[in-house]
Amino acid sequence: MCRPGRHGLRHGFRALISAQLLALPLAACGEPEPMRIDHVWVRLPAVPGRPAAAYFDLHAGPAPQTLVAVSADIALRSEMHESKSESGVMTMAAIPRVTIPAKTTIRFEPGGRHAMLFGIDPGYKPGGKTMLTFTFAGGTRMTANAPVIAAGDPAPKD
Numbered sequence: 001m002c003r004p005g006r007h008g009l010r011h012g013f014r015a016l017i018s019a020q021l022l023a024l025p026l027a028a029c030g031e032p033e034p035m036r037i038d039h040v041w042v043r044l045p046a047v048p049g050r051p052a053a054a055y056f057d058l059h060a061g062p063a064p065q066t067l068v069a070v071s072a073d074i075a076l077r078s079e080m081h082e083s084k085s086e087s088g089v090m091t092m093a094a095i096p097r098v099t100i101p102a103k104t105t106i107r108f109e110p111g112g113r114h115a116m117l118f119g120i121d122p123g124y125k126p127g128g129k130t131m132l133t134f135t136f137a138g139g140t141r142m143t144a145n146a147p148v149i150a151a152g153d154p155a156p157k158d
């Protein structure tokens with residue numbers, strides 16, 4: 001149960017002190033959800049030698065996060081990009097960082113933000129996994145294993 005005790009009020013503490021006492025059990029038992037990354041996957045290019053793209057959902061925890069890089073162990077180099085439709089033409093631009101407010105989720109998904117993965121071995125075959133490393137401002141890193149699918153495959157569900 002996450003209900004604070006009420007003894008602080010009963011003993012007639014001043015309102016300010018009571019409020020502080022009441023806040024303590026809430027903070028202790030709220031167990032804020034930590035940051036997590038899921039629905040991670042990589043789609044290989046239709047034409048070998050072209051870049052692949054990585055997608056994922058990033059759920060910020062109790063604090064805002066700023067993602068500054070996403071790298072993959074199958075790629076020499078990567079960039080975060082945002083796709084946009086401008087007068088019917090899809091273009092994409094590099095985004096150096098993405099800030100995720102506390103307790104919100106941002107999605108990297110086809111047609112939107114993605115991590116572009118350059119320099120993949122043209123002989124690399126789909127069906128395996130690659131480890132993605134997510135780097136945040138301040139140097140925190142998280143990793144996740146991403147299934148690697150072929151260009152024409154549907155996005156994995158999870």
Ligand SMILES: [Cu+2]
Binds near residue numbers: 082114
């Ligand atoms: Cu791109």
